Amino acid sequence: MACGALAQPAAAIAERRGWPVEVHPLPPLLHNQPQLIADEVRALAERLLATGRRVAVGYADCGTYGALDEVCRDLAVERLPGLHCYDVLAGPERLARFFEEQPGTYVLTDFLVRSFARTVLRELGLDRYPELRDDYFGTYTRVVWLAQEPDDELRGLAEQAAAAIGLPLTVVDTGHAGLESALAGLLTPPAG
Template sequence: MLHNRPERIAPAVEEAVAQLGARYDRVVVGYADCGTYGALDAVCERLGVERLPGLHCYDLFAGPSAVEALREEEPGTYLLTDFLVRSFSRTVVRELGLDRHPELCDDYFRHYARVVWLVQTRDPQELAELRGMAQDAADRIGLPLTVRHTGAGGLETALAALVSPR
């Protein structure tokens, strides 16, 4: 839920690192910058911990150049991951109050032109289920859906590098 309020990420990470640092020899942070505009980097530097690379998780799944190309192709691109597809009703609709105030949808999404789902799953059954949910999410905010298969290799590689012994 912190992604809806990125100004809370750095303080929450600082608290978690303090708690975990007392129990573990090494702590790493499983966030990219995620809209903190460098605040997370400042906390990580001060605490001597590393975080996932990139501006956001989309960079980890699709790669920074692919994300940049999607946004250059259509500046009003709203990105979804498999997690966001699964949790859209909770993390977007309910948390942003769209279930109680559907009129806010235009305010939140008026500058978007499309939804791009960055698909990580390779499981055909899960893909079919998530495809319907992704379409429902796009329909809910009144935008066309584009599907791009990215896999999870970028995240897996970044996590492996982050947790490898130093």
């Protein structure tokens, strides 16, 4: 099972690597209400475990403040490492440097770049109340796009997203190596 924001690249990696994996996505908009993630993961994991499947959780903590870890312990399943998918994509040390350099860093992934108008602007009401932009983003100083598969179209969308919230854009090419490595660790069968 995976966060909807990671499901497509996870499925593509699994197919390329020949892993016998079915990816079951949960809605990416759960990130707008992270207090719901653990219960949604529990419900899907229990359904999958009841069918005899081995389950791995394609989420980092994602703002659950340990609630997802509790679910994983209860069900004896593993999850992706890190506090959020940004750690998985860029590496926790690299991400920490971004925040140390500029604490007001707002981070985008390819998924967020593609869905920014829906998942950020519409969900925050900025499409209807643009005057709220500074209330939400007034303390941010830049946007960092962790570009997994950058192309001209995504670059244009990233620039539009940054402009929509009035911030300069920094592009950091991450590729999928971090996600692939984390998935490989997650999918390695337990010893014994």
